[in-house]
C-alpha cells in the first residue's frame with residue numbers, strides 16, 4: 001500500500017475560518033476525512049504545524065520512507081531556505097500545493113524555495129489541488 005502524507009504549514013489550521021474568500025469555507029479536517037474515504041487503497045496521513053522546524057523534522061522523518069509528500073508550506077514557501085534545503089535533502093518526491101493562485105497575488109508570493117526541488121507544483125485549484133497531487137503519485 002502506498003504511503004502518502006499531506007504536510008500543511010502555518011495558518012492552514014485556520015482553513016474554513018481564515019479569509020474564506022481566498023481559501024474557501026471548508027475545514028481541512030473535514031476535507032481530509034472525505035479524501036481518506038475516497039482513497040482507502042492508500043495509506044494517507046496528515047500533519048500540520050505553524051512551526052518551521054517542526055515541518056523540517058517531519059520532512060526528515062518521512063522523507064526516506066514514504067512514497068509521496070504533498071507539501072503546502074504556506075507562507076514559509078516564500079521565505080524558508082531551511083524547508084527548501086530539507087526538500088532537496090530527502091528522497092521522497094514532493095509535490096508543492098497551494099490552494100490559491102499564488103501568481104495572481106502579491107509579488108512576494110511568486111517566489112518559492114520549494115519549487116526548484118519539487119516534482120511539480122499545483123496551485124489555484126482550491127482544495128482540489130491536494131487531490132490532483134495524490135493522483136500524480138498513483
Ligand code: DQA
Nearest residue numbers: 011072074075098099100109
Ligand atoms: C498558500 C499561499 C501562501 O502564499 C499563503 O501564505 C498561505 C497559503 C495557499 O495555499 O494558497 O498561507 O500556501
